[in-house]
Amino acid sequence: MFIDLIKILVRAGDGGDGHVSFRREKHVPYGGPDGGDGGKGGDVVLETDSSLTTLIDLRYGRDIRAEDGRPGKSSNMTGRAGKDCIIKVPVGTLIKDGETGDVLADLTEEGEVFQLAKGGIRGLGNARFKSSIQRAPRKFKPGGEGESRSAVLELKLLADVGIVGFPNAGKSTFISRISNARPKIANYPFTTLTPNLGIVKLEDYQSFVAADIPGLIEGAHEGKGLGIQFLKHIERTRALAHLLDFSDSAERDPIEAYHALQKELKAFDEGLFQKPQVLVATKMDDPKAVERFESLRPELEKLNPALFAISSVSGDGIQPLLWSLKSLIDLEKAKEAQAKV
Secondary structure, three states: OOOOEEEEEEEOOOOOOOOOOEOOEOOEOOOOEOOOOOOOOOOEEEEEOOOOOOOHHHOOOOEEEOOOOOOOEOOOEOOOOOOOEEEEEOOOEEEEEOOOOOEEEEEOOOOOEEEEEOOOOOOEOHHHHOOOOOOOOOOOEOOOOOOEEEEEEEEOOOOOEEEEOOOOOOHHHHHHHHEOOOOOOOOOOOOOOOOEEEEEEOHHHOEEEEEEOOOOOOOHHHOOOOHHHHHHHHOOOOEEEEEEEOOOOOOOOHHHHHHHHHHHHHHHOHHHHOOOEEEEEEOOOOHHHHHHHHHHHHHHHHHOOOEEEOOOOOOOOHHHHHHHHHHHHHHHHHHHHHHHO
16 A cells, blocks of 8 residues: 555653662772663654655554663663664655644655654763762752654655656556556556556666656646645656557547646646656557657647657657656756756
């Protein structure tokens, strides 16, 4: 099951209390204080793991707590620190404060760590309070209370290319042809109910990550269909491949479909609409689709000169399309690197 939004309650461990005790040794009539400090409370930490693609592991564990620190002991022995609670999350997880909605962290790198709740400080034993005027203190300091907070975890998939199009445009067949993704494929709308990530491998050991985004229909930006649930997953992409169905069974005119989906992208996020795009005419294994494409080619090229006609069944036209996408990705990466300088 694909889970991309979840709210959790976390509590860090409390610090262990300091200990009050006095040395009792033979032939030492005035043993001094030897109460040890408590241990620090465990932290609650989020850590990214590239093997995860969903937040489902947190679905039934929303109340999460780290271990408390142990109290100090006699002979100046310090209590054991509480174990940190490490929560594994997918790369691309956005962390928001559960009360204010403020963004606390955006974890976009493998192995990235964020401390969500800090453990309580350790308590101090009575040995810490010994002085020249107070040689037998019975004073100690209790451990600090661990932080408690609620947080909203929102997953936004990290992919180089977002594959968009209305239902039955051929997105699932396309991503299964170019990558290791194996989505459900059938000749009816909404067969894909979750985003699919696939690694596209090219020659010379080059590759990129593509994401098939399901559920887009008119009004998706307003919550209709499944669109608004998944449009956010292409916000991080560097380029978009807009697939148009040219088969005889297509439910709408390709030009009309193009303008309708572009309107949805723009309404959801202007930045998403401005991303580099290639226009892809699909199902060219159908002779009628080829005929239809050729009749509309001049108009399509005016809409987007980066125009490709492919058949995901036969593989025709796919390699030039993939190399064009790779060039767009490299260009965007260069712009990002330049912006950081």
